[in-house]
Amino acid sequence: MRCLVTGATGYLGGRLVPRLLAEGHRVRCLVRSPEKLRDVPWAADVEIVRGDVLQDLGEAMKDIDVVHYLVHSLNSKDFANADRKAAENTAAAAERAGVRRIVYLGGLHPENAELSPHLASRKEVGEVFLRSGVPAVVLQAAVIIGSGSASFEMLRYLTERLPVMVTPRWVHNRIQPIAVRDVLRYLVGATALDFEPETNRTFDIGGPDVLTYLQMMLRYAQVAGLPRRRVLPVPLLTPGLSSHWVNLVTPVPKSIAAPLIESLVHEVVCREDDVRELLPGENVGYDKAVELALTKVRDADVETRWSGASVPGAPSEPLPTDPDWTGGSVYVDERGRETRASPERLWEVVEGIGGERGWYSFPLAWAIRGWLDRLVGGVGLRRGRRDPHRLHVGEALDFWRVEEVERGRLLRLRAEMKVPGQAWLELRVADGRQGGSTYRQRAVFVPKGLAGHLYWAVVWPFHGIVFGGMVRNIANEAELHNNFRKS
Numbered sequence: 001m002r003c004l005v006t007g008a009t010g011y012l013g014g015r016l017v018p019r020l021l022a023e024g025h026r027v028r029c030l031v032r033s034p035e036k037l038r039d040v041p042w043a044a045d046v047e048i049v050r051g052d053v054l055q056d057l058g059e060a061m062k063d064i065d066v067v068h069y070l071v072h073s074l075n076s077k078d079f080a081n082a083d084r085k086a087a088e089n090t091a092a093a094a095e096r097a098g099v100r101r102i103v104y105l106g107g108l109h110p111e112n113a114e115l116s117p118h119l120a121s122r123k124e125v126g127e128v129f130l131r132s133g134v135p136a137v138v139l140q141a142a143v144i145i146g147s148g149s150a151s152f153e154m155l156r157y158l159t160e161r162l163p164v165m166v167t168p169r170w171v172h173n174r175i176q177p178i179a180v181r182d183v184l185r186y187l188v189g190a191t192a193l194d195f196e197p198e199t200n201r202t203f204d205i206g207g208p209d210v211l212t213y214l215q216m217m218l219r220y221a222q223v224a225g226l227p228r229r230r231v232l233p234v235p236l237l238t239p240g241l242s243s244h245w246v247n248l249v250t251p252v253p254k255s256i257a258a259p260l261i262e263s264l265v266h267e268v269v270c271r272e273d274d275v276r277e278l279l280p281g282e283n284v285g286y287d288k289a290v291e292l293a294l295t296k297v298r299d300a301d302v303e304t305r306w307s308g309a310s311v312p313g314a315p316s317e318p319l320p321t322d323p324d325w326t327g328g329s330v331y332v333d334e335r336g337r338e339t340r341a342s343p344e345r346l347w348e349v350v351e352g353i354g355g356e357r358g359w360y361s362f363p364l365a366w367a368i369r370g371w372l373d374r375l376v377g378g379v380g381l382r383r384g385r386r387d388p389h390r391l392h393v394g395e396a397l398d399f400w401r402v403e404e405v406e407r408g409r410l411l412r413l414r415a416e417m418k419v420p421g422q423a424w425l426e427l428r429v430a431d432g433r434q435g436g437s438t439y440r441q442r443a444v445f446v447p448k449g450l451a452g453h454l455y456w457a458v459v460w461p462f463h464g465i466v467f468g469g470m471v472r473n474i475a476n477e478a479e480l481h482n483n484f485r486k487s
Contacts, residue, residue: 001025001191002063004099006053006090007070008046009036009394011149012105012183014304016068018042019188030060036394039405053086061097066191069104069129072122080121087125091132101137102129103190105183108142108176108204108268116262126202135200137190139183139275142206142268143216145289146180147296148305148386151260154252156297159217164230171214174267176206179289182281189279199278204270209286213264216286223290305386305396331456333443333463335471341478343429343437347408348389349478350427350439354397355385360477361469365462369417373399378418400425420451427474439475443467 003020007013008029020027021042028047029037037043049060053071061067069090073079094102107122109115115123129136143151186205193199211219214231221229252260284292296302339346353359359366370381383396391411395402400413408429415423428440443463447453 001065002028003066003068003191004028004030004060004064005068005070006030007068009033010070011304012144012180012187013068013070014040015180015184016070016187017046019184020068020191021045023188023191025191028060028064030057033394039392053090054082055089057090057093058097061093061099064094064097064099066101066103067094067099067134068187068191069102069125072125080117080124083121083125084128087128091129091134095133099134100195101135101191101193102132103137103187104129104139105187106138106140106202107263108140108206108270110266110268111271113266116265118260119263119266130200130202135195135197137193137199138202139186139190140202140204141178141183142175143177143264144180144183145177145207145286145293146183147293148302149180150252150256152293154260155216155220156294157252159220159229160224160226162229163227164232167214167231167233170261170265171217172212173264174210174212174269175216175264176210176269177216177286177289178205178207179284179292181289181292182207182283185281186275186279193278203275203278204272205275206270206273207283207286207289210269211286219287220290223287224294300388302386329447329453331445331447331460333467334441335467336438336440337471337475338432338434338436338438339475339479340436341475341481343408343431345481346437346439346475346478347429349474349481350411350429351391351405352389353411353427353474354400355388357388359398359470360473362466365466370399373417376418379416419445420449420455421445421447437478439471439478441467441471441474 003025005013005017005020005027008017009031013029017027017029018041026047027045028049030049030051030053031037032050032052034048034050037046037048051057051060053069067090069087071086073082073086091102104126106126107119109119109123126136126138126140130138143155145152145155183205186203218229221227366381374380374382379396379399381398383398385391385397386395391397391402391405393402393405396416397413399415399417401416402411403414403424404410404412410429411427413425413427415425417423422445424444426440426442426444428442430438430440432438445452445456447456
């Protein structure tokens with residue numbers, strides 16, 4: 001089959017593509033920023049088309065048999081309207097192009113209930129596809145358990161960081177979680193289903209276990225080998241307050257936690273399992289799914305993460321070139337240092353920055369900046385990194401986004417924290433003038449209005465400590481390991 005995958009830079013899309021390829025399908029990826037797929041291992045095996053589901057899709061749909069629709073505006077303003085228009089545009093373009101099937105992953109939801117805005121929107125998108133002139137397979141899942149998923153990260157951090165768990169009323173609602181590997185199996189399987197009228201419908205998909213969210217946390221603790229968790233019921237803790245709590249305790253920001261929690265207010269249990277007649281196979285149980293996810297996390301083998309998707313409202317423009325700055329205000333902090341370490345060793349330190357290793361200077365200052373960002377609705381510092389050693393363009397790195405990687409030479413990061421302007425951090429490695437290597441570091445800030453200028457004036461006195469410390473400590477770290485290797 002010739003498949004078009006939308007959302008290929010996202011959590012599920014980035015995992016679906018290589019599995020479609022493994023089954024012999026030809027894949028075209030529709031992405032807004034093709035450079036985000038530059039470093040993925042399967043990039044050379046697919047066709048990549050720049051585009052957006054709200055724009056003209058004629059070229060993207062050409063000669064396509066099956067469209068996998070895996071995009072949604074989870075936390076953008078007026079997301080329901082945007083998702084509806086995107087689905088209608090995609091369905092119309094698919095019909096004009098003669099596409100034979102649309103495969104969509106929606107959310108499991110109860111019948112005849114007042115749904116949360118997030119779940120209602122997911123349901124509406126599925127209905128748009130089912131009403132269209134193109135046959136559609138609409139899969140409906142509840143909580144997806146897999147390394148790197150937002151739902152799993154929320155569950156993991158809540159359980160690991162809170163020996164005494166403050167539990168709102170919604171944690172007693174029943175949920176039918178499903179392992180990410182089973183979701184992907186169904187998405188791949190739906191691609192090659194017979195094109196019969198009875199497949200043009202919704203299919204509930206779930207694992208074999210039906211649990212409350214509280215049971216999921218307690219069983220997670222058992223699988224992870226944690227001491228028994230204590231439970232402190234707080235019935236008055238609303239979903240809105242719960243999302244603030246999640247924002248403080250986990251890496252998942254409030255903008256993403258809120259719609260996830262709103263969905264958990266409902267009991268989400270499969271009403272039928274007809275999909276198993278068409279796509280037979282045993283689904284992974286909850287405990288095994290947690291065990292598999294934790295193994296991936298501990299082995300630093302997380303294929304994709306929830307943070308790989310762009311953050312709505314965060315700056316997305318690349319670092320401007322010097323001519324674009326003419327007539328505007330730009331603040332630059334540049335520093336450098338010669339080191340005795342080899343360029344290769346220095347690059348290892350640069351590419352390994354952030355996450356568990358931190359930022360090589362004044363950890364308290366970085367932590368405070370991260371906390372302040374979370375308090376005003378930003379992503380904060382706890383997103384970490386997908387891989388402890390390698391970075392790819394488009395990945396999240398704490399409160400930065402990797403904008404450019406020139407292996408061995410340049411790492412450019414774009415800030416996604418809340419700032420009155422746009423900010424970048426460049427880390428460069430070059431050969432030293434007398435052997436060794438040279439480390440160069442440049443912070444760039446383009447202020448927006450008076451608030452931007454005041455912001456720079458406030459943080460400037462700390463740059464000598466923070467950025468100066470980074471330069472010294474990165475060079476020292478490279479030299480330390482360089483000497484250790486020689487000895």
